[in-house]
Structure formats: C-alpha cells, structure tokens
Amino acid sequence: MIPKLATLAVSAALAASMAAPVTAFAKDGVYTASSVGRNGSINVQVTIKNDAIADIKIVDWSETHPVADLTKTKLIPDIIKYQSVEVDAISGATLSSFAIKDAVGQCLKKAGLDVTKFEKEVPQPALLTDTKTLDADIVIIGAGGAGLSAAVTAAEAGKKVIVLEKNGFAGGNTSVCGGCFNSANVNQSHIKMTEGQRKIVEGILAEKPKSDLHKELIGKVSKQWKAYNDKKETVLFDSPEFHALQTWKSGDYKADLALVYTLTQNTGNVMKQLEKIGFVWRDKATQFVGALWPRSNRAQNFKSGVGYIDTFLAYIKDKKLPVTIELSTKANELIVKDGRVVGVKAQAIGGDEKGRKYVVNAKNGVILATGGFGANVEMRNAYDELWGKKLGKTTPTTNLPSATGDGITMAKQVGANLVQMGWIQLFPAGDPQTGATSFKLGENSCIYVNRDGKRYVNESERRDVLAKANLAQKDGLFFVISSAKRALIDKDGRNAYGVKVEDILASGKSYKADTLEELAKKAGINAANLVETVKKWNEFCKKGTGDEMGRPTCMDEHRLDEGGPYYATLMTPSVHHTMGGVQINTKAQVINKAGKVIPGLYAAGEVTGAIHGTNRVGCNAVPDALVFGHIAAETAAAAK
Numbered sequence: 001m002i003p004k005l006a007t008l009a010v011s012a013a014l015a016a017s018m019a020a021p022v023t024a025f026a027k028d029g030v031y032t033a034s035s036v037g038r039n040g041s042i043n044v045q046v047t048i049k050n051d052a053i054a055d056i057k058i059v060d061w062s063e064t065h066p067v068a069d070l071t072k073t074k075l076i077p078d079i080i081k082y083q084s085v086e087v088d089a090i091s092g093a094t095l096s097s098f099a100i101k102d103a104v105g106q107c108l109k110k111a112g113l114d115v116t117k118f119e120k121e122v123p124q125p126a127l128l129t130d131t132k133t134l135d136a137d138i139v140i141i142g143a144g145g146a147g148l149s150a151a152v153t154a155a156e157a158g159k160k161v162i163v164l165e166k167n168g169f170a171g172g173n174t175s176v177c178g179g180c181f182n183s184a185n186v187n188q189s190h191i192k193m194t195e196g197q198r199k200i201v202e203g204i205l206a207e208k209p210k211s212d213l214h215k216e217l218i219g220k221v222s223k224q225w226k227a228y229n230d231k232k233e234t235v236l237f238d239s240p241e242f243h244a245l246q247t248w249k250s251g252d253y254k255a256d257l258a259l260v261y262t263l264t265q266n267t268g269n270v271m272k273q274l275e276k277i278g279f280v281w282r283d284k285a286t287q288f289v290g291a292l293w294p295r296s297n298r299a300q301n302f303k304s305g306v307g308y309i310d311t312f313l314a315y316i317k318d319k320k321l322p323v324t325i326e327l328s329t330k331a332n333e334l335i336v337k338d339g340r341v342v343g344v345k346a347q348a349i350g351g352d353e354k355g356r357k358y359v360v361n362a363k364n365g366v367i368l369a370t371g372g373f374g375a376n377v378e379m380r381n382a383y384d385e386l387w388g389k390k391l392g393k394t395t396p397t398t399n400l401p402s403a404t405g406d407g408i409t410m411a412k413q414v415g416a417n418l419v420q421m422g423w424i425q426l427f428p429a430g431d432p433q434t435g436a437t438s439f440k441l442g443e444n445s446c447i448y449v450n451r452d453g454k455r456y457v458n459e460s461e462r463r464d465v466l467a468k469a470n471l472a473q474k475d476g477l478f479f480v481i482s483s484a485k486r487a488l489i490d491k492d493g494r495n496a497y498g499v500k501v502e503d504i505l506a507s508g509k510s511y512k513a514d515t516l517e518e519l520a521k522k523a524g525i526n527a528a529n530l531v532e533t534v535k536k537w538n539e540f541c542k543k544g545t546g547d548e549m550g551r552p553t554c555m556d557e558h559r560l561d562e563g564g565p566y567y568a569t570l571m572t573p574s575v576h577h578t579m580g581g582v583q584i585n586t587k588a589q590v591i592n593k594a595g596k597v598i599p600g601l602y603a604a605g606e607v608t609g610a611i612h613g614t615n616r617v618g619c620n621a622v623p624d625a626l627v628f629g630h631i632a633a634e635t636a637a638a639a640k
Helices: 004-018 070-082 094-110 145-156 172-176 195-205 212-230 240-250 257-276 306-318 377-383 406-413 463-471 501-506 516-523 527-543 621-638
Strands: 029-036 041-049 052-060 131-141 161-164 323-326 329-337 340-348 357-368 424-430 447-449 478-483 510-513 566-578 589-591 597-603
Touching: 029 094, 041 094, 052 070, 052 094, 070 094, 131 145, 131 340, 131 406, 131 621, 145 161, 145 172, 145 306, 145 323, 145 621, 161 329, 161 357, 172 306, 195 212, 195 240, 212 240, 212 257, 240 257, 257 621, 329 357, 329 406, 357 406, 357 621, 406 597, 424 463, 447 463, 447 527, 463 566, 501 510, 510 516, 516 527, 516 566, 597 621
Parallel strands: 131 161, 131 357, 161 323, 340 597, 357 597
Antiparallel strands: 029 041, 041 052, 329 340, 340 357, 424 566, 447 478, 478 566, 510 566, 589 597
16 A cells, blocks of 8 residues: 555656756766665666666665565666656656666766756557457466465476456565464474463363354363373473464454364475475464464565565476466456356456457366455445454555455355455554555564553454554554564575665664663653663563563563663554455365355365455464465365
C-alpha cells in the first residue's frame, strides 16, 4: 500500500529536480545521486555520453527483492531506451521507481543537461488482441510459496506445469513476509522448559474434548507428556500433536482440526525437502510474535521469506523441471466442462504480450494458490467480523497490492464453498506508514511500551490479543524495545529483512541510544517509567518467573540486561492475513456448497479457509502454504 503523502513527497522531489536550473554545457562522465525509496536511500550512478544517458546502475539500496527488481530489469532499461524519466513506474514498486527517476534527474542536472529534454512522453506498445491456447497437465494460479511448492512437487511427479502470475515477478506475499516456519521437535534442544510453559501444556491437556479427533490428540499428547516427565526431561516439550492442539485453541476451536493436524504432521518433512534443494536452516528455533511456542525456524542463507521463493526458482532452473511461469498474466475465469475444472482463461496485463488472452488447458486439474484479500479494502470491509468494518484505506497492510482475493472470486463462481471469511488478522507490529514489517530492529516479540513507558500486554500472546492491545494505545502507536546486541543486524549493518539500519534510523521510525534515558528522550517516552519497566523485565529474565504481564519465558532474543545500545521502533497494527477462504479437505481438494469435491480443482495457502480459525498462529502461514501446496500437487498429479 503506497501512502498518499509519501507518493506526493517523492513526486514533488522529482518535479523539483527536473525544474532545476541548467548549466550552459553538458559534460560527459559518471554522476551519482540518491533519493529515498520504500526502504531507504537508493544510490544511483548515471553515465552521460554525448549528451545522452549511456548507462544507469544501482550502486546501493535496501529495496525489497524480488518486488523492486523490475526497476533494474525494466524501468532502468526503458529510461535508457527512451532517454526519458517519464517511463511507467513499476506496479508494486512505485516508491522505488520514483526514487530512481528522481536520482537520475539529479544526475542529469549535475551533468549540465537540459533536464526538460528527458521528460519526453514514452510511446505505449499496442495492445495485442489475439487468443493463445496453452496445454499443461497441471495449471497453478499464483507463483508465491504455495504455488511454487506445488509446481516443484508436480514437476517431480513428471507433470508439465504452467504457473500463471499476475505480478511481474514470482514470490507473492511469501517474498515479503518474515519467513518464519513453525515445526515441532526441530532445532529446540537449546531451549529449557519453564514453569510457565509447563502450565500451558497442562492447561491444554485438562480441556474437555470437543470432538473425537480432539480427544485422540489429547490422548496422544498426554502419553507424550507422561513419558517426558518420567524421564525428567528439562529440554522444551513439543510434538506435532501439541502444535495442533495449540493452533486449534488459538483460533478459538473454529478451524477444521483435521486440516490443522494435517499441517502440523507435515511441517518436518517439508523442512527436510527444502534442505535437500538448497535451503539452509538456522540451528536454533526461537519464538516469533504470536507464535505461542518456541518452534519458529528460519533460513540461515536468506533474508526473510524470499528465501523459499529463490530456492524453488533456482531448483526449477537447475533441474530443468517442466515448469513454465507466465508473469504479468492474470487468471480471470476457471473453465468447467461436464462438472470438472479443466483449465483457466487468463490475459497478459503487462510486458510485451499485454492484452493477449490465453486459454490454458489443464489435463489433471487447476491449483488455486492466489493468496488472500488483505489488500482489497472493499472485500475486507464487506466480510470483516472482528474489527467493526474499520479496515479502510487508512489501515495499512503488510500485503502486496496484488492480494485482492482473485482466487476466492473465481472459485466462488464455480460453486466453491467459502468458509470463515469474516476473520481477518492484523499483524500487531507494522510500519505506521506502509504497514510493512521490514523496518523492525530486533524481534517483534520483544517488550512493547507506550509513550508513558509502560508495558500493557503479554507480548507472547495471540496476535489478535496483541493487535487489540496495541490499537488501544494513543493513536494506535507503541514502541518495540530491543537491544542492539540482539537486534539481528548483520555485518553489513542490515536488519533481518536486509534493510540498512542507518536508513531505518534516518526514517524517524526507530531510535537508537546508549542509555534508556537517552532513548526515551529521543523517542518521546516517559524516561523514568521506561527505566523501571526494563528493570522489572530484566528481573524476570534473571528469575524466569513472575513477569508482570504473565509471560511464561524470556528468550535470549528478548533480553535487555546486557546494556546498551538500545532501539525503540515505532509500530502500529496492520492488515496481515485473511483466515477465511475456499473450503478444502485434507487432500487440498476444493469443496462445493453441497459438501462435495469439485473435480479438477485444488487450493493451497491463504486462498483457503478453516485452517487457522479466528486467529492465525504466528509462523504457521508459510508452513500452511508449502505443506498444502505440496499436498495439492500430489493429489492433482494422481488424478485421472
């Protein structure tokens, strides 16, 4: 989502640079300039030769891969080709596009060129009007985590795959998410069980069964818990069954427990499969915001969720798998013949084939992997049952602009049953302007304080609980307090998303200081209260019991007792995940309103519903997408 004020500011900067005075003579050479994009400064180098732009290079930036990559492969070549900064901005990377064009304008001025000559109108290519037919065994709509997981699985089963992606890049929301991945009994040997965690396990086991499966899972976990205690274990207790019970409870028991258990049983296998194709996991799990238990894993060799995308794409290329990805191609309609989904009608909405229509035949079936509708303001307010229909244009979102519910709409048109559409999750800690999570310094599960310097919530709670508590603070704003020693900053000075810390600090959304008193002064927080709050937190971390907000544990990533420097990052809740969607069974087959399978139609990821209930557990989304993408492809590949 592009903030209007930010867009106007960048446009004004671009206009100012173009209107700047021109010197008498142009001079060949290499010129540099910078302008602020979405995530920070973009440094641009422009080579001028014979009064023309000969070359443009990005020297340094923190923009999001792969979302902003088209500015390098499309925007910059077009500026050079047409000798004009009036080329179209890249959809989804508008701020990056404006910044690059602004920096190029500054370089033109430095070279002494008449910048108005580089404001020429760029010719638009003629729209194609023909229709092209493509054939595949399996057609997948959406090239995010779910779609690419399905593509690799189907291709390895010997199927020819066509993936339709309306963005100009592959990745979807998976590419811009934090990338955490919940899985029980993986990389947890360093975590010691606390008394607070013991109480959580015992509380879940004491619940009265609500279904036969619930009873079965409680029975299994009870046996696991007894064996754990008989051995006098001290390492963290966990299991796929306990993960399922926690997930189901966190969604107020509204999800389909069979789907939940299918998810938690398969996460370990997916982790192993990813490792085999080049994904490197960190050797220590942690607990991300809203994850409820320290079973959150992430990549060692990648920043954020883009690692899953890059790993799948590299594997498809290296193994020469029979997968074709049609970018800038929007699916519009499912083709049904004799009650079976047999293909997709689509149209190119960008690139050299813009306007061309496609009929894509699918021998085995179609897999919907289009994501949710978090960026569709009209749709989210029409369905919302949790936030009083107040998720309007002023509410930011972590989602890409392309998350508009297309798959849900197409599935509904062929009779698919939609479930739990009213349950929309707000991410508790997003950027106040953009809604993105990429500006964080430290974990978003560190302590939260308001401007009065006081904590007000158990930060290890459910995400909906955290979001409501955060919205209740003045202007819906709060601070995440973290230690620079635990802030996940790499040797190049970039955070967990690859954004430069200096750009984050320059944005005024985060503050750094050697002492808590200085930090409070910079951020506008009550200093005396902040010092007292951190003192109490440190005492809890030392003792392991007695937290004033009821946290059951203090993870190493959340410690503040090692001294400064400290960070305070300004945050607000933003629309994050739509829990409702197309109903599926445990084989990822889409179900119609009569409760029957729709032949030839499958779905995976955020386009589906009934896996998370009223509240999605943090770090369950990527496993959901990848697990059910894999299952959907297996089911479709076996279809006759």
